Amino acid sequence: MTANTHRETSMSTYEPRITNAAPRQSIAYTRSSVIGLPSQMSTTAATAASLRVPPSAASAAAAVAVPRSLTEELEKIEQSITLTLQEIDQNFSTSHRIITSSILPIVEQYALQSQAVWRSSKFWKEFFESSANVSLAGYEELNNEEPANDIEQSQATEYSATMDYDYSHADMQTPRETTRAVQEPQQVNISVGVTDDMDDSSFVTYVNNKYNHVQSKLDEPRREGFSKYKYEDGEDDLETERSIAFMKSLHLDDQSTPRGVDYRSDIMNDTGDREKGKKTQPHAMQWANMVSPYEEMRSELENRQIDSFETSDSISLRPDFRNNYAKEDQTSELSQPNAQPQLSRLTEARTPERRHVNRQQENSTSDGNSSFVLRTPESSPFSPFVGSNRPRPYGGQQSVLLHRVLDKKWGIQVTPKRPSPSKASQLPKYGRPAGNMATPANAPTNYASRFSSSPLDSPPVPHINSTIFSSPER
Amino acid sequence: MENPHEQVQNALLARIITNVEKLNEAIIVLNRVLQDVNRENMNVELLSQMWENYQRNVLFNLESTDSLEKPV
Numbered sequence: 001m002t003a004n005t006h007r008e009t010s011m012s013t014y015e016p017r018i019t020n021a022a023p024r025q026s027i028a029y030t031r032s033s034v035i036g037l038p039s040q041m042s043t044t045a046a047t048a049a050s051l052r053v054p055p056s057a058a059s060a061a062a063a064v065a066v067p068r069s070l071t072e073e074l075e076k077i078e079q080s081i082t083l084t085l086q087e088i089d090q091n092f093s094t095s096h097r098i099i100t101s102s103i104l105p106i107v108e109q110y111a112l113q114s115q116a117v118w119r120s121s122k123f124w125k126e127f128f129e130s131s132a133n134v135s136l137a138g139y140e141e142l143n144n145e146e147p148a149n150d151i152e153q154s155q156a157t158e159y160s161a162t163m164d165y166d167y168s169h170a171d172m173q174t175p176r177e178t179t180r181a182v183q184e185p186q187q188v189n190i191s192v193g194v195t196d197d198m199d200d201s202s203f204v205t206y207v208n209n210k211y212n213h214v215q216s217k218l219d220e221p222r223r224e225g226f227s228k229y230k231y232e233d234g235e236d237d238l239e240t241e242r243s244i245a246f247m248k249s250l251h252l253d254d255q256s257t258p259r260g261v262d263y264r265s266d267i268m269n270d271t272g273d274r275e276k277g278k279k280t281q282p283h284a285m286q287w288a289n290m291v292s293p294y295e296e297m298r299s300e301l302e303n304r305q306i307d308s309f310e311t312s313d314s315i316s317l318r319p320d321f322r323n324n325y326a327k328e329d330q331t332s333e334l335s336q337p338n339a340q341p342q343l344s345r346l347t348e349a350r351t352p353e354r355r356h357v358n359r360q361q362e363n364s365t366s367d368g369n370s371s372f373v374l375r376t377p378e379s380s381p382f383s384p385f386v387g388s389n390r391p392r393p394y395g396g397q398q399s400v401l402l403h404r405v406l407d408k409k410w411g412i413q414v415t416p417k418r419p420s421p422s423k424a425s426q427l428p429k430y431g432r433p434a435g436n437m438a439t440p441a442n443a444p445t446n447y448a449s450r451f452s453s454s455p456l457d458s459p460p461v462p463h464i465n466s467t468i469f470s471s472p473e474r
Numbered sequence: 475m476e477n478p479h480e481q482v483q484n485a486l487l488a489r490i491i492t493n494v495e496k497l498n499e500a501i502i503v504l505n506r507v508l509q510d511v512n513r514e515n516m517n518v519e520l521l522s523q524m525w526e527n528y529q530r531n532v533l534f535n536l537e538s539t540d541s542l543e544k545p546v
Contacts, residue, residue: 078479085486092493099500107504111511118518125521403516410516 134416 129135403410536542 078477078483082479082482082486085483085490089486089490089493092490092497096493096497096500099497099504104500104504104507107507107511111507111514114511114515114518118514121518121521124525125517128521128524403519412520 134414 533543
């Protein structure tokens with residue numbers, strides 16, 4: 001019924017045309033005649049008619065013109081609609097043609113060139129990976145929509161490695177690298193950083209372990225620590241035992257033993273008191289309960305981070321120096337740029353003094369819950385966005401993503417390389433066989449061989465004269 | 475009687491729909507290619523960040539000691 005009525009109405013609408021029985025040309029002709037446009041047939045007649053038109057005829061013509069104008073208007077509108085649709089069709093086809101013909105090939109060429117660029121630069125990524133002894137597994141998309149708690153649980157591995165090459169020392173140039181574990185208790189994040197400061201005659205090796213915290217005493221003079229570490233009595237068997245103990249302590253499979261090894265005096269005191277001349281047995285290290293300034297800063301950052309994290313629903317990578325310490329929560333956030341300068345100031349204040357990074361031990365015995373962060377000054381190729389123009393998705397938060405592409409946030413997944421336990425000659429900190437290290441041809445001392453940090457292309461470790469530390473004084 | 479305008483417009487709309495579908499597929503392909511390119515470029519971006527940090531570290535270390543920087 002409705003269709004019929006609609007059809008009838010439509011019919012009625014177009015009835016004038018039908019009843020008019022005039023094709024478009026005729027309509028146009030008629031329209032032109034009414035409007036006054038020149039036409040072939042009635043030019044003279046029109047002029048004659050215009051001269052002789054009586055008022056009644058003019059009024060009649062006007063009366064006839066009114067409905068015709070409506071029709072004509074309708075016709076005009078219909079034609080304009082048709083024309084517009086044609087233009088729309090043309091535009092769409094043009095855009096499709098442009099995209100298919102020119103844009104896609106150019107983008108494909110860009111992709112090829114980008115692949116070539118990556119192939120060329122891949123070496124340096126492997127270089128950084130090897131120096132940090134980690135493997136950058138790729139990018140993991142950070143889900144925006146998950147709530148913070150879910151993010152903490154679901155985000156598996158976000159990890160960032162930092163490297164700091166200290167070339168300021170003329171004599172001892174060893175890379176100082178730190179890695180910071182971010183998440184996942186299942187993932188073992190181990191990184192060893194070595195700060196070799198021969199000017200201070202101290203050499204500290206610190207191990208980052210996710211499950212252990214190692215606290216170093218900044219107040220202790222390095223020389224003492226070094227001397228204490230150095231086996232002055234020259235007992236090779238004890239030194240070997242210590243080295244073996246250290247190696248074992250760094251065994252990745254064994255997570256029940258403390259991994260942090262600090263060769264400062266506290267370790268010496270804890271590990272059987274080398275001074276006492278006893279044969280030391282590797283046992284659980286006891287750490288002094290000191291609140292280091294670093295720890296204070298970390299706690300401050302954590303508080304700030306917690307406050308910001310609660311308000312945010314995004315995930316981001318946590319900066320190395322902020323993260324991981326005790327957090328079983330697997331979240332990671334990148335520090336805000338606001339926080340970065342503060343931390344940078346702190347870190348830079350430490351760097352010239354070559355203070356060791358404070359390490360705080362939460363569990364002397366790893367229970368799988370403690371996390372460990374070794375933070376170096378923000379000298380890290382992996383520390384993101386310090387001073388960089390990274391987009392800040394959330395203004396109030398302290399997190400900056402590693403990569404943000406449109407609506408996706410990407411974090412990098414870093415897994416440390418597991419050192420081979422069978423290789424006893426490996427340096428503990430890098431888990432790298434000695435053969436891979438750029439050590440000098442002259443045989444270094446045990447101390448140097450054990451703690452010389454040499455990535456593939458680091459400067460060779462200078463020979464250390466062990467006789468210096470053979471003095472009986474402690 | 476069918477409206478002739480309507481017929482023409484319907485035909486035009488059909489063409490438009492066809493063109494839009496093809497355009498949509500082309501844009502999807504373009505988006506995928508760009509996504510791939512961007513994903514592969516993230517590694518390069520990461521590397522650039524590493525070098526940036528390294529340069530900053532070296533600069534800081536040199537400045538903290540006897541810096542050798544004297545621009546030519």
